[in-house]
Structures are given as structure tokens and as C-alpha cells.
Amino acid sequence: MTKPDFELTLEPGTNERQTTRALLPDAVYRNMLSRLSKSRKPAPIRHLFPYENEPGMISMLAGKPNASVFPFVSLTMKVRSSNPRIDDSLTDLSLDGQDLAVALQYGATSGNPELVKWLTDLTCHLHGSQLDEGWRVTIGSGSQDLLYKTFAALVEFGDVIFLESPTYPGVLPIVQALGCNIIEIPSDADGIDPASMASLLINWPKDKPYPKLLYTIPFGSNPSGSTTTLSRRLEVLRLARAYNFLILEDDPYYHLYYGDIPQPPSYFALERKVNGELGRVLRFDSFSKIVAGGLRLGWATGPEVLVNAIDLHGSSSNLQASGMSQMLVLRLLRHWGIEGFLAHTAMCAQFYREKRDLFEQYLQKHLKGVAEWSPPNASMFYWIKLRLPASMKAENIENDEGDSLLFLTEKAIPGGVLVLPGECAYADGRRICNVRVSFSLLDEGSMDEGLRRLGSLLRE
Numbered sequence: 001m002t003k004p005d006f007e008l009t010l011e012p013g014t015n016e017r018q019t020t021r022a023l024l025p026d027a028v029y030r031n032m033l034s035r036l037s038k039s040r041k042p043a044p045i046r047h048l049f050p051y052e053n054e055p056g057m058i059s060m061l062a063g064k065p066n067a068s069v070f071p072f073v074s075l076t077m078k079v080r081s082s083n084p085r086i087d088d089s090l091t092d093l094s095l096d097g098q099d100l101a102v103a104l105q106y107g108a109t110s111g112n113p114e115l116v117k118w119l120t121d122l123t124c125h126l127h128g129s130q131l132d133e134g135w136r137v138t139i140g141s142g143s144q145d146l147l148y149k150t151f152a153a154l155v156e157f158g159d160v161i162f163l164e165s166p167t168y169p170g171v172l173p174i175v176q177a178l179g180c181n182i183i184e185i186p187s188d189a190d191g192i193d194p195a196s197m198a199s200l201l202i203n204w205p206k207d208k209p210y211p212k213l214l215y216t217i218p219f220g221s222n223p224s225g226s227t228t229t230l231s232r233r234l235e236v237l238r239l240a241r242a243y244n245f246l247i248l249e250d251d252p253y254y255h256l257y258y259g260d261i262p263q264p265p266s267y268f269a270l271e272r273k274v275n276g277e278l279g280r281v282l283r284f285d286s287f288s289k290i291v292a293g294g295l296r297l298g299w300a301t302g303p304e305v306l307v308n309a310i311d312l313h314g315s316s317s318n319l320q321a322s323g324m325s326q327m328l329v330l331r332l333l334r335h336w337g338i339e340g341f342l343a344h345t346a347m348c349a350q351f352y353r354e355k356r357d358l359f360e361q362y363l364q365k366h367l368k369g370v371a372e373w374s375p376p377n378a379s380m381f382y383w384i385k386l387r388l389p390a391s392m393k394a395e396n397i398e399n400d401e402g403d404s405l406l407f408l409t410e411k412a413i414p415g416g417v418l419v420l421p422g423e424c425a426y427a428d429g430r431r432i433c434n435v436r437v438s439f440s441l442l443d444e445g446s447m448d449e450g451l452r453r454l455g456s457l458l459r460e
């Protein structure tokens with residue numbers, strides 16, 4: 001193997017993998033890293049943290065505060081059962097002693113080791129992964145934090161990247177600031193369209209670098225609500241292998257799938273079955289939609305070199321995700337076990353399915369004839385194409401369908417209904433008549449009234 005053109009040093013104990021069994025060679029990943037990432041130096045103190053755990057070590061290393069001056073002595077939380085519809089009992093879970101000490105103290109950049117192990121086991125359970133394949137998990141302050149660090153680690157000014165389009169509005173400011181060349185890959189009710197990606201790649205200009213990565217949201221995409229079908233996933237994986245790009249699989253809605261057909265496997269799971277080669281998928285999961293958004297906890301799973309680069313960024317930015325949030329979740333997960341966790345997420349999916357069904361009824365009641373939509377099979381979003389009134393259309397644009405931003409500011413907000421204008425889900429901020437509507441928080445009365453208002457504004 002050729003010597004890599006740089007060395008990436010990391011906190012000992014979390015760095016170089018011992019096995020090269022399944023993934024692409026480490027040098028391939030190293031060559032994908034941005035100049036910024038390659039030039040990052042390990043944080044001097046964090047780099048030495050793992051030596052504190054060596055038997056007999058007396059550590060005078062870090063500025064860790066002495067917990068005896070902290071005000072917290074114990075914490076008790078009441079938690080619901082994993083399916084409150086069947087069992088409405090509450091359980092007291094307390095945090096004290098060593099658990100509380102760990103929660104209150106600085107910890108490893110990659111996360112609480114027990115929680116990392118739990119999520120690693122979950123990955124094996126859900127995605128058919130094995131422990132010694134060369135991937136690992138790191139925990140961040142929500143998947144937003146991990147996505148930010150990942151794009152910074154991989155993307156260079158001028159690089160070409162593919163974005164599923166429309167895309168998560170929260171990712172656009174990240175990639176736009178990096179000055180990369182964004183190519184939007186359209187999606188429809190069946191998710192991202194690999195045929196359009198294939199035709200771009202087949203006709204790729206000889207003098208232009210190929211795309212480095214694809215960013216996609218495979219379940220209940222934000223904002224389109226669409227779930228990518230199995231056959232499209234397979235085609236995307238085939239293209240990733242043929243044209244050597246990474247897939248950033250942003251999957252906060254994985255556990256909120258409620259479609260009628262069995263849930264398609266993740267890219268992370270499928271890759272091992274179809275490509276005969278592992279290591280082009282970096283997954284992003286989140287506790288935000290299933291446990292609590294305010295905890296700010298997510299996790300990234302993928303090739304060690306890339307996850308190491310995320311951690312190296314973390315070790316000089318936010319240092320780690322909140323120790324208290326991690327311990328609260330860990331305490332809950334110890335109590336539930338994987339089975340309880342999955343019972344809980346199944347309950348969440350069922351909750352959103354029922355909300356989707358109800359919302360669909362009111363869409364039919366109020367928006368029929370003035371809008372078009374496809375019901376989502378996961379998550380909490382409808383992507384609705386509004387048939388805007390003539391006053392919202394430009395006379396100087398042929399066949400103009402209108403601008404949902406104008407509709408929002410001139411009609412919807414004054415009319416007491418708030419939706420997200422579609423333009424913020426496109427890198428070019430294009431004029432578009434679609435809006436994203438989230439039904440997660442609405443009770444039946446608000447669905448009825450909110451959609452009635454929208455319908456009557458469209459009919460004005």
C-alpha cells in the first residue's frame with residue numbers, strides 16, 4: 001500500500017484501526033479529507049486523556065473541576081414505559097454515584113464509552129454490521145453538529161457535491177459557506193432519482209472533478225417527506241461504487257417509518273449486501289425525533305478515518321456532546337435494552353402514522369383542487385404544491401406557477417397560518433410554489449382550522 005500523503009494523529013485509543021478487513025484502504029479516506037481537516041492538530045490535553053485510565057496512573061493532566069464543589073448530588077427522572085398505550089406506569093430512574101460523577105465531568109470527544117458501545121451494538125442489530133469491519137460510532141451534539149463537522153472534514157472550495165433536492169434547509173448554509181460546487185439531484189415521491197444522477201455522471205466533462213459525495217435523507221426526507229425505494233437505493237449504491245463517491249446518509253427519521261410495505265434497509269445495511277465492498281456510507285442518526293430534541297444528541301457511524309476526522313474537529317470546537325444528556329439517555333437505554341428502545345420507536349412511528357392519516361383527511365377536505373401532494377411514509381412533513389392565485393404569479397414568466405414565499409408573506413402570515421416556503425430547500429433559492437408543512441404538533445382542531453385557512457387563502 002502506498003504511504004498516505006499525510007498522517008492524522010488522534011486521541012490514543014480511538015484512532016488507527018487494527019484490521020483492514022472490510023473497508024476501503026485508509027489512504028483512500030485520507031485523500032478525501034479537506035486541507036482544513038488534514039492540517040488540524042490534535043488537542044494537546046484531550047490527546048492524553050486515555051492515559052488517565054491506565055492502571056496506577058496519577059493524573060495531574062487536565063483542568064477537570066473537583067465534583068465535590070458541584071451542587072448536584074442526585075437526580076431522579078420519571079420515565080414512561082416504552083409503550084404507554086399498553087402500559088401507563090412510570091418508572092423512577094435515578095442518577096447518582098459514579099454515573100452522576102461521569103455525567104458531570106468532562107469526557108471523551110467521541111462520547112461516553114458505554115453509550116458508544118450501546119449504539120455500536122444497535123448498529124449491528126439494525127444494519128447487520130459486524131464489529132471488526134473498520135467502522136465506528138461517534139456521538140455529537142445532534143446530527144447537525146456532526147454534519148457540520150463532516151462537511152468541513154471532506155469538502156474543499158471548488159469540490160463538486162451532489163445534494164438530494166429539495167434538501168434539508170439546515171444543511172444548505174453549511175455547504176454554501178464552503179464554496180463547493182453544488183449539483184442538485186431531483187427527488188419525487190419515491191425519493192432521490194438515481195437516473196438523473198446516472199445521466200450526469202455518464203456525460204461528465206473530462207476536465208471536471210467527479211463529485212466527492214452525495215448527501216441524502218432516505219426516510220421521510222425533510223422537506224419532501226419522501227422515502228427512497230429499495231430499487232433506487234441499490235442504484236445509488238451502484239453509482240457510488242462506479243464513480244467513487246461517498247454517501248452521507250442523514251437519517252433522523254429512520255425510526256419514524258410507517259409505510260405499508262416493509263421498511264427498506266439503510267444504505268449502511270445494503271452496501272454490505274450489494275456492493276461487495278464496504279465503506280462508502282457515512283450514517284447520521286439522531287435522538288432528537290425519538291427521545292428529545294433538546295438533549296442535542298446524535299451519532300455518526302462510518303469508516304474510522306472519517307469518524308476520526310469528525311472527532312479531531314470536535315476536540316478543538318465543542319470538545320464533546322453534553323455529558324449529562326448522554327448519561328440521561330444511557331440510563332434510559334440501560335433500562336429499556338434494545339428491545340425496549342425498539343418498542344418505543346415503533347410507538348413513535350405509529351403516533352406519526354396516525355397523525356399523518358388525520359392530516360390527510362383534512363388535506364382532502366380543505367385543499368382538494370387548490371394543491372397537490374403525496375402522503376409521506378415516514379417523518380412529519382408534507383411537501384405540498386400550491387396552485388397559487390393569479391395575483392401570486394408573474395406575468396413576465398411563461399407558465400409561472402408562482403412563488404410560495406410571496407404567498408407566505410402576503411397571504412398566509414396575515415391570514416394566521418405558517419408554513420415553510422419551498423425556496424429555502426434549494427441551493428439556488430429558486431422561485432417555487434411548494435411549501436413544507438409539518439403536522440407533528442397539531443391536534444385535530446388545529447389541523448382542521450389551519451388547513452381551512454390555507455385553502456380559503458388559495459381560493460381568494
Ligand SMILES: Cc1ncc(COP(=O)(O)O)c(C=O)c1O
Pocket residue numbers: 141142143144145168170217222250252285286287288293297298
Ligand atoms: C434531515 C435532518 N437532518 C438533521 C437534522 C438535525 O437534527 P439534530 O436535532 O439531531 O441536530 C434535522 C432536524 O430537523 C433534519 O431534519
